[in-house]
Amino acid sequence: MPGRNLLVIWIAIISSVLCYVQVPHNQYFRVYQHAVNLIQADYVDSVEDHTLFEHSMHGMMQSLDEFSAYLEPRTHQRLQEGLNQQFAGIGISMLPKEAESGFIVETPFLNGPAHSAGIQADDEIIEVNNVTTADKTMTELIDMIKGPVGESVMITVRRPQSAESLKLEIVRAIVKVPNVEGDRRRQDGQWDFRLEHNPDIVYMRVKEFGSETAKEIALILRQEKKRGVYAGIIMDLRRNGGGFLDAAVDVCNLFIHDGTIVEVRGRNLAENSPPSSTNEKHLFDRYEANNTTTIDSSTPLAIVVNGESASASEIVAACLQDNNRATIVGERTFGKGSVQNIMSLGHEAEFGALKLTIAHFFRPSGKNIHKTEAASKDWGVHPDEPYEVLMTEEQYQEYYNNRRERFIIRPQGYEMTQQQEQTDEAIDVQLQSAIEFIRRERINSSAPNRI
Template identity: 35%
Template sequence: MRRNFAFLLGTVTGACLTLLVTGPQGASLVAAAKAAARSDAYTQLNLFGNVFERIKTSYVEKPDDSKLMEGAINGMISALDPHSRYMNEKGWSDMQETTHGEFGGLGIEVTMEDGLVKVVTPIDETPAAKAGILSGDVITQIDDEQIQGMTLEQAVSRMKGPANSKIRLKVARKGSAAPIDIAIVREIIRVRPVRYKTDSGDIGYIRITRFNEQTTDGLKKAIASISKEIPADKLAGYVIDLRNNPGGLLDQAVSVSSAFMTRGEVVSTRGRTSEETQRFTARGGDITKGKPLVVLINGGSASASEIVAGALRDHKRATLIGTRTFGKGSVQTIIPLGAGNGALALTTARYFTPSGRSIQAQGIAPDVEVLQEVPDELKNRSELKGEASMRGHLAADGAEQAGSQAWVPPNDKDDKALNAAFNLLRGVTVNANAPTAAKRAVPN
């Protein structure tokens, strides 16, 4: 990474200088600018070394060198954006468990905000969801230990643990005057990323809760099962529910999108180097054979969910119903740092939909906005403002920033967005703003 950084910095500096001076003299100035940049970097590294040595020799107690270095790395990365992070060996192992879809813990997706751990979403049918953890809850204590000062990886590590072990969380919740104590018993979290059902014998409903290594296989099995339950001539279409899906693996987002597309671009990534600038296209063909699609989205739909929603909308393949998505449109590349040293999750690019629209800090707006009414007893108890509200987030790349509505799972009969989707697939008018022409379409 140092080599790439130095090359790009030199290129930018040189481009600026050639506006003023050309020829041999200009080349000399470019070389001088590069040397100055390297010299400045070495000066900063010398400063770091001096501080490190002063702490080692003068601190009131003998410090742990490895803890000092890990703290320095975390401090450096925290100056970048909310999603770049360093994982020590245990944190790296825990992340691999999560992407495989099985781990011991509570079942929540969290992020770090203002030095505290904020819940993005509880995973369906897990201890956290059953205990009443909500999107927007801020976890302030774990077993009487303050989270303030911990890294995200440290907090997550404390929340994980053996099945049947107990944990107590203290959460701050908007609308609640006092912190809320929640006792939870850990379980083995086997994340089943896809669930399905049929409605009235004519619509297939598929809920995708996250994008892990099992998601595409689960989707294909769900579609195959629905096809057996509902004859093709009676199947009005599919509802794909991505609400509160926090995302996951890029390759799974591409393959899920491919399951509904015959061809075309799914998503592109654009970064500082050619390695981070790529286009991903649909492969495998539409396994639904062109059946109508409605995709449900909301403020908890992030990252991979937004890739799928954006691709299907841009290709005129689906109508989006719900509220604006979270706006997490950045790519994190996992860089292993060698045996025993963990890994670096570094933001290296932004996601763009097939029409060239950035997802970052603006999200995906629905074609048909449907606001879900929150029960009186849950009003003001959850809040999820989206990527644009997070301190240090990447810029929206010139796009409009907007907030998102948090989501409390309703019963089917009270689920306005789901009922709107059913009505749309059955040909019932839902909203005067429902799209009749593909104004945003890109070629298939």
């Protein structure tokens, strides 16, 4: 056979093998592609490829469990910015106006580009780069403001009770977002982490467990130790929906120097274990306390939780409860004992990402926190006796409104209303219970020993 013909045959064989390798072997993939082709060819209206792709991904992920999801590119970016505690922008939080169209600044971020340029809370944004914001959606407004770091954007605002507008040029930058709040703002906008009416108690409200959260808490504890002796610590995890597993582990390490923090178990996750088609849970990882990062392992610690405390919040609460390091105050937590991994699809997540449940976590006692239809009464993290304190919707709303007022950075000379000046200690019965625990611990520790 001529050499040229033999070369052609070999090229054909190699091409066939490569094509076979690249074609999905799952028969359902081929059927799916056939269905897409039918839709594109015969559906009454034209449908964009990305629309079919995104709806297919949403449907597939929703069929798995309530916490697995397909994240569209914009959603994935926002999630990553939140967990990484930084984003590119001008540094403001915005809200739609209540009674009419338009948007107002809830608050500028402390020392961010907008704050430095003079943006104030309650400013109404009326133009961006001389383009009116009237009839814009929040998403459209965000797209108008965002842009490359280092480049400027012109924001036109109207101050409350003023007919005049003000143009401010703001240079976009990387804005860092702290996840730990204190009791109230000081005059300089920084947080004061001592309770106003109980200044010997350190108060930290942790909004989410992001990449910098443990470092924030460590810095606060060191600063408060330098400031003076404190009798107790209150960590508020209400409305904290979770975050990074490693961040929760790092926070636990700040308060205990030995013992188990959490165990993570999942299908096919055990080291060197063969693949399994069953739902048997193998031990994937056990996180043990590391005393090299412990800062305070003895000061009375109360953790306040409610039904919106989930995932990483429950890891921290369960760990410190099982290791007898903290007393849990408030209400039973949400019961989300599953671990999700974010998996990008395509280069730099150009097609979004999967948020996929890969494991469940178990508290040091061995119990599974996760709430399922078959779950026993042990799901979630229960408050310790006698510190279960229920709050009504009205009480929660009053608490959240008060916390929002404390979050806002007001301009110098702003006069607070009587309602804005209310302290959490006056209206928050769960916080009151946590303070009561600290007081009891202090009395018990100072009581003389009698024999």
